[in-house]
Amino acid sequence: MDFSLWIRGLTALIQPSTIGWLILSSVIGYITGALPGMGAALTISLLIPITYYLDPAVALIIMGTIFTICVYGGSLSAILLNVPGTAGSAATCMDGYMMAKNGQAKTALGISTGASFIGSIGSTILLVVGAQVLLKPMLALGSSEYFWITVLGLTIIASLSDTGMVKGFIGGCIGLLLSFVGQELVTGTYRYTFGSLYLISGLELVAIIIGFFGVSEVIGMMVGKEISISKVNKLSGSVWEGMILPFKYLGATIKSFIIGFLVGVMPGVGYSISTWLAYNEVKRTSKHPEDFGKGSVEGVIAPEVSNNSTVGGSLLPTLLLGIPGSDTAAVILAGMIAHGIMPGPQLLSQRADLVYTFFIGLLVAGFFIIIMGLAVLPFAAKVTVMPLGIVAPIVTILCFAGALSINVSVNDVVVVVLTGILGYVMKKLDYPIVTVVLGFVLGPIMEENMNRAMLAVGGSIKGLFVSPLSWIFIILVIASVGQSIYRQLKNKNKKEALV
Amino acid sequence: MSKKSKAVSSQHELYFAAFVTILGLVALVMAFGFSPRARILPIPVTLLLTIMGLVQFWNSWKQMTFEKSNKDTGISANATVPFYRNPLLMTIICILIYPLLLKFLGFIVSSLLAMVYLMRLRGVKSWFTTSVFSIITPILVYYLFNVIGGTNFPKGPWGF
Numbered sequence: 001m002d003f004s005l006w007i008r009g010l011t012a013l014i015q016p017s018t019i020g021w022l023i024l025s026s027v028i029g030y031i032t033g034a035l036p037g038m039g040a041a042l043t044i045s046l047l048i049p050i051t052y053y054l055d056p057a058v059a060l061i062i063m064g065t066i067f068t069i070c071v072y073g074g075s076l077s078a079i080l081l082n083v084p085g086t087a088g089s090a091a092t093c094m095d096g097y098m099m100a101k102n103g104q105a106k107t108a109l110g111i112s113t114g115a116s117f118i119g120s121i122g123s124t125i126l127l128v129v130g131a132q133v134l135l136k137p138m139l140a141l142g143s144s145e146y147f148w149i150t151v152l153g154l155t156i157i158a159s160l161s162d163t164g165m166v167k168g169f170i171g172g173c174i175g176l177l178l179s180f181v182g183q184e185l186v187t188g189t190y191r192y193t194f195g196s197l198y199l200i201s202g203l204e205l206v207a208i209i210i211g212f213f214g215v216s217e218v219i220g221m222m223v224g225k226e227i228s229i230s231k232v233n234k235l236s237g238s239v240w241e242g243m244i245l246p247f248k249y250l251g252a253t254i255k256s257f258i259i260g261f262l263v264g265v266m267p268g269v270g271y272s273i274s275t276w277l278a279y280n281e282v283k284r285t286s287k288h289p290e291d292f293g294k295g296s297v298e299g300v301i302a303p304e305v306s307n308n309s310t311v312g313g314s315l316l317p318t319l320l321l322g323i324p325g326s327d328t329a330a331v332i333l334a335g336m337i338a339h340g341i342m343p344g345p346q347l348l349s350q351r352a353d354l355v356y357t358f359f360i361g362l363l364v365a366g367f368f369i370i371i372m373g374l375a376v377l378p379f380a381a382k383v384t385v386m387p388l389g390i391v392a393p394i395v396t397i398l399c400f401a402g403a404l405s406i407n408v409s410v411n412d413v414v415v416v417v418l419t420g421i422l423g424y425v426m427k428k429l430d431y432p433i434v435t436v437v438l439g440f441v442l443g444p445i446m447e448e449n450m451n452r453a454m455l456a457v458g459g460s461i462k463g464l465f466v467s468p469l470s471w472i473f474i475i476l477v478i479a480s481v482g483q484s485i486y487r488q489l490k491n492k493n494k495k496e497a498l499v
Numbered sequence: 500m501s502k503k504s505k506a507v508s509s510q511h512e513l514y515f516a517a518f519v520t521i522l523g524l525v526a527l528v529m530a531f532g533f534s535p536r537a538r539i540l541p542i543p544v545t546l547l548l549t550i551m552g553l554v555q556f557w558n559s560w561k562q563m564t565f566e567k568s569n570k571d572t573g574i575s576a577n578a579t580v581p582f583y584r585n586p587l588l589m590t591i592i593c594i595l596i597y598p599l600l601l602k603f604l605g606f607i608v609s610s611l612l613a614m615v616y617l618m619r620l621r622g623v624k625s626w627f628t629t630s631v632f633s634i635i636t637p638i639l640v641y642y643l644f645n646v647i648g649g650t651n652f653p654k655g656p657w658g659f
Contacts, residue, residue, distance in 0.1 A: 049644075050643070050644075050648070052648070053647075053648050053649070166551050166554050166555050166558070167555065169547065169551045170519055170548065170551045170552065170555060173523070173544050173545070173547050173548035173551065174519075174522075174548065176540070176544045177522075177526055177541075177544060177545065177548065180540070180541050180544075184533070184534075184536075184537040186536055186537070187534045187536045187537045189533050189534045189536075189537035191530075191533055191537060191541065192526065192529065215594065218590075218594075219587070219590055219591065219594075221621075222586055222587070222590040222617065222620065222621055223586045223587045223590065387621075387623070388621060389618055389621035389622050389623040390618065390623065390628070390632055392617060392621055393613070393614040393617035393618050393621070393632070393633070393636075394614075394632065394636050396594065396613065396614075396617060397610045397613065397614060397636050397637060397640055398640065400597060400601075400606075400610065400613075401606070401610075401640045401641075401643075401644055401652070404601075404606065404644070404650070404652055404653070405644050405648065405650050408650055408651055408652065408653070410598045410601055410602055410653070413597065413598045413601060414598050417594045417595060417597070417598065420594070421591060421594075425511075425515060426515075428511070429508070429511060429512055429515055443540075446540065447540055450539065450540065459536075461539065
């Protein structure tokens with residue numbers, strides 16, 4: 001391990017302005033994490049345009065910090081209001097809110113602080129080790145293998161979609177189709193531009209991200225019911241005492257950590273699944289499973305460790321392969337590309353200083369969890385009751401401002417509005433919009449590698465099939481689709497048997 | 500989900516699947532017009548989109564027929580609500596009009612108007628709260644991007 005990289009990363013981090021951004025993004029992450037309806041993906045997509053004015057390393061730190069702290073912040077409203085701030089805190093409601101009702105609100109918040117800290121620091125360490133170990137084999141991959149890896153990433157995410165493979169594939173294809181808009185780089189052909197000058201340069205990635213994650217969410221907030229809150233008025237118990245408990249229940253902590261990290265590494269799965277898996281596993285192996293749902297300490301530890309360990313896990317394929325492990329990782333990937341940082345093994349070998357600054361930023365963000373838990377908690381608790389009638393219009397204006405900041409073009413605002421409406425409709429009909437964004441992000445990467453692989457054999461499509469390693473990925477693509485079809489047929493047969 | 504809303508949802512699923520199929524088909528036909536090199540990826544992607552759209556259309560059709568056979572009518576849940584009170588429709592109209600307003604009124608005024616409308620639509624009753632947030636938010640955002648960030652947001656006839 002090259003320690004000079006750590007020192008360079010640390011030097012970049014200890015600049016006063018960087019520390020200022022770190023603190024600010026921690027507070028923003030904590031508050032937006034606690035605000036039901038916001039979440040990390042939406043917050044980061046709104047902040048990408050602001051990070052344009054900053055150094056790419058600082059932009060990476062801001063995105064990583066918001067991801068880490070936002071996931072933790074979700075537990076605040078889950079415990080105090082019985083409303084998960086983020087999808088990763090839904091399982092925390094089960095026992096966290098019950099603890100709060102039983103007069104142990106601060107203890108529950110302390111548990112979530114300690115558990116999130118362990119999940120965050122541990123997963124960052126594993127992320128660093130994983131990146132180190134996997135870098136060499138990844139560097140050996142050529143264009144054709146990389147083409148098939150991007151195809152594999154898309155098929156896995158589409159196949160693992162909760163709402164079925166067909167909807168996952170439709171989302172991915174729509175994303176790819178949107179990425180084809182504009183002038184094709186090798187031949188100069190105009191694709192789907194309809195004679196518009198604006199469309200020749202293609203659709204803006206940031207506009208797509210803001211549309212699908214921002215505006216679609218705003219429309220949902222505008223038409224959704226005001227969240228019914230069962231507020232815990234008296235904050236009793238001890239945060240400190242709670243923070244130590246994840247260390248006492250080490251078995252539950254370790255199990256949840258491993259589950260969270262491994263699920264995070266799987267493309268497109270994310271913490272909405274890892275938390276429930278960890279919760280169920282810890283409940284299954286607990287000495288007191290009967291306490292779950294009634295305010296069990298382990299019931300708070302499991303989701304809170306696993307959601308933060310998913311953060312590090314989901315960033316591993318994002319950085320190494322350019323294939324995100326979750327929707328928020330997809331937004332971070334888009335943010336990186338918007339800053340001219342192309343994720344992949346080359347990034348780790350050629351821009352290692354940048355990556356190590358990001359790693360250090362994530363580690364520091366882990367420590368900021370504790371600071372947030374102790375210092376900002378009383379104020380943040382008040383913000384969580386902000387009505388959607390105020391939040392939704394503010395987010396709308398931020399979305400429009402973000403779109404305008406790309407090129408100061410009203411056309412970008414139109415793209416944001418139209419993709420937002422499409423995103424809302426897709427979400428309402430249970431289409432996974434993360435596949436659309438991923439298709440849009442991976443489309444150009446896929447095409448670039450395909451062109452390179454073809455050029456290597458004189459422009460023939462055979463270039464994609466000559467390497468034996470490519471065949472391994474092709475088999476994996478077929479296997480992931482086959483497995484998904486098998487699973488759907490099995491579910492269908494089960495349903496028919498029930499009818 | 501109630502039977503009625505399930506039926507409405509299946510109907511919407513059917514419409515969206517039809518939209519996806521048509522989109523895929525049109526894009527596929529257009530892709531054949533590109534140069535051979537530029538259509539290598541668009542053709543399989545749009546073909547897959549069309550096929551998946553058809554599969555989804557078939558699934559939704561079957562689902563809808565099943566629900567209808569259970570004597571359930573797909574009446575829209577909001578059939579009795581006048582269009583100007585439909586929050587979904589009015590939100591969409593508001594955000595569609597916003598880019599037009601932006602050209603003529605500039606960022607601050609059009610954002611202020613959009614905020615006032617959206618806040619009232621979402622049920623904020625106090626005019627004081629509405630005014631405070633609708634004035635402060637656009638000005639703060641304008642200051643952040645224009646003054647600190649150096650981006651020139653559209654200005655209205657008033658110079659801001």
